[in-house]
Amino acid sequence: DQQVKQNSPSLSVQEGRISILNCDYTNSMFDYFLWYKKYPAEGPTFLISISSIKDKNEDGRFTVFLNKSAKHLSLHIVPSQPGDSAVYFCAASAWGGSEKLVFGKGTKLTVNP
């Protein structure tokens, strides 16, 4: 049972345009959501997070939106840059216990010059 789903394995956008990466979850106990970026042969790098008490969090070019009723979150990157090309993972955790992260399978973003 996949609790965090990233239904698009890949996404291709032009430099300067907006990239929108989507993530759906099934576990209503999740209350903290994160996006990680991963380059080949490197570990995931933390990008941005959002708590369930918010519906939007912004950091520079990156904005995460959370729709709790739809159990959906998205990451917007604007403007997209070629250096943003990487695999993006959505992750979620539930309050209490270990706060272990449950990850989606990732979306490979390619930003074309």
Place this chain on the structure above:
Amino acid sequence: GAGVSQSPSNKVTEKGKDVELRCDPISGHTALYWYRQSLGQGLEFLIYFQGNSAPDKSGLPSDRFSAERTGGSVSTLTIQRTQQEDSAVYLCASSQTGVGNQPQHFGDGTRLSIL
């Protein structure tokens, strides 16, 4: 360096051998996690350490897997009698408190290949 450090970066071994993977968390981080990423999959939780509390071992796939964390810092993940399905990238992460809303920071992983 200030990040999570893992060694070795790559390990190739024969089926049936034991392997030991090491993780040095970020200094001051009390929570330490192990995950693994198999080919084409997302990251899968293995085990969690927080201070002196009993570890959460709920993600370990079999009793061939074990982990220790000595002195609240360095951790080792041991896989006994390795099987081909153990081939994956093993990632370690640490976070500041392990108490909600603290991002986990990852090392670059150990790529384990079982021949």
